[in-house]
Amino acid sequence: MLTTPEDFIDGAPPAAEREANHARMAALVASIQSGSSDAMEQLYDTFGKGVRFFLARQLGPQDLDDTIHDAFLIVIHAIQRGELREPERLMGFVRTVVRRMVAAHIDKMVEERKEHTGIDEGSFVPDERIDPERDTLLGQQIKFMEQILRQISARDREILTRFYLYEQPPEQICRDLGLSDTQFRLAKSRAKARLGELGRQKLASMNTNAHNKMRKSTGA
Amino acid sequence: MNSEFERATIEELMREMRTANHPTEEQIEKYTMGRLAEPHLADFEEHLLVCERCQRRLSEADGFLVSVRSALKTLEPELHREPAWRAWFRPDWILIPVPVLGALAAAALAIVAWQPWKGSEPLAWQSTTLAAYRGGEAGKVVPSMPVRLTLQTDGLPAGPAEASVVSSEGATQATARIELGATESTLELARGLDAGIYWVRIRQNGQILREYSLAVRAN
Numbered sequence: 311m312l313t314t315p316e317d318f319i320d321g322a323p324p325a326a327e328r329e330a331n332h333a334r335m336a337a338l339v340a341s342i343q344s345g346s347s348d349a350m351e352q353l354y355d356t357f358g359k360g361v362r363f364f365l366a367r368q369l370g371p372q373d374l375d376d377t378i379h380d381a382f383l384i385v386i387h388a389i390q391r392g393e394l395r396e397p398e399r400l401m402g403f404v405r406t407v408v409r410r411m412v413a414a415h416i417d418k419m420v421e422e423r424k425e426h427t428g429i430d431e432g433s434f435v436p437d438e439r440i441d442p443e444r445d446t447l448l449g450q451q452i453k454f455m456e457q458i459l460r461q462i463s464a465r466d467r468e469i470l471t472r473f474y475l476y477e478q479p480p481e482q483i484c485r486d487l488g489l490s491d492t493q494f495r496l497a498k499s500r501a502k503a504r505l506g507e508l509g510r511q512k513l514a515s516m517n518t519n520a521h522n523k524m525r526k527s528t529g530a
Numbered sequence: 531m532n533s534e535f536e537r538a539t540i541e542e543l544m545r546e547m548r549t550a551n552h553p554t555e556e557q558i559e560k561y562t563m564g565r566l567a568e569p570h571l572a573d574f575e576e577h578l579l580v581c582e583r584c585q586r587r588l589s590e591a592d593g594f595l596v597s598v599r600s601a602l603k604t605l606e607p608e609l610h611r612e613p614a615w616r617a618w619f620r621p622d623w624i625l626i627p628v629p630v631l632g633a634l635a636a637a638a639l640a641i642v643a644w645q646p647w648k649g650s651e652p653l654a655w656q657s658t659t660l661a662a663y664r665g666g667e668a669g670k671v672v673p674s675m676p677v678r679l680t681l682q683t684d685g686l687p688a689g690p691a692e693a694s695v696v697s698s699e700g701a702t703q704a705t706a707r708i709e710l711g712a713t714e715s716t717l718e719l720a721r722g723l724d725a726g727i728y729w730v731r732i733r734q735n736g737q738i739l740r741e742y743s744l745a746v747r748a749n
Contacts, residue, residue, distance in 0.1 A: 451597040
């Protein structure tokens, strides 16, 4: 039986299971160290999507493939040079490499922006994350959310405003508004549930409209 | 290829990781808001590296956060706006004879002089606890809302002292007498503060005993 990261979140997994997982990671590391191209491919298969997700979420789509490639090169070279002192912690090592790459990229962006502002103050630095399709979807989602928030009570809205907008800690919100932890959680979950409900309704009406349009155009 | 390593074994490991227990909604929300701390953060991100289902869940949570923040920002002024029903009670909507209006105005003046609301709690107080400033994170509140500051005063000599709130430009915004001796003292600013960085200082016999930093910003 294998353990999962959640087992670590909820409590330490049994030592025997942890050791079995570690042994498997260590075996993969040993194979990469011996130069096995199959093992390198396996490393990419295992972590490729996750690394892509992580980097895309933090840095946006620009130069994503190159950044992923660089991340794997760093991991593989480190393994081959024997720098991964605890092979069983391969997953943690991959995470650290990716986090460092994100931090380095952000530092670079900040420096570039500073330099850019120095040369021509107030000029526009393009946002790498601009994606018209995503922006349209996001715009729709914000409109849904406004509708939902207008329907909920002022009290619930104040709770959400404090939590999501002002990022006040739940303990402070509960104390200031005289709420129990359960009431606080309920207000949040109600808003989320209404978003899901309204989203489904909107989707259904869009599908019906599209269906009607198609029937009209085909004369069916 | 190393004899210890078998592709099937690693695939099995990953498959089980993907299909086993996943982080809770609360953990995902905390992560999205940057509130998930180590060691949970490491466990969460390691799981994320191999679990596509949780990657989708996180994307949804990110989307929710962005949309709820934007929507709340747009609607935030409405939250403090006068309720519609109150508009019906404005004098310009009510046809009342002048002598009656005069009597009402006199009564209103009497109430203003009496100030029965004085001492009652304002509607929305925000509060924050300030620890002694050591270059770390400042206490945070939002502008123009009544604020209750809890000052950690443990270790300070007992007795009367003065607490003052000073802007980063050096302008004193408020002062109050406080009594030291307990682990905490409270300072209330009913009118709130404008956006900016402030210093909260405790003085006793003219000497600054402790200083706290306070950031007032809308977001």
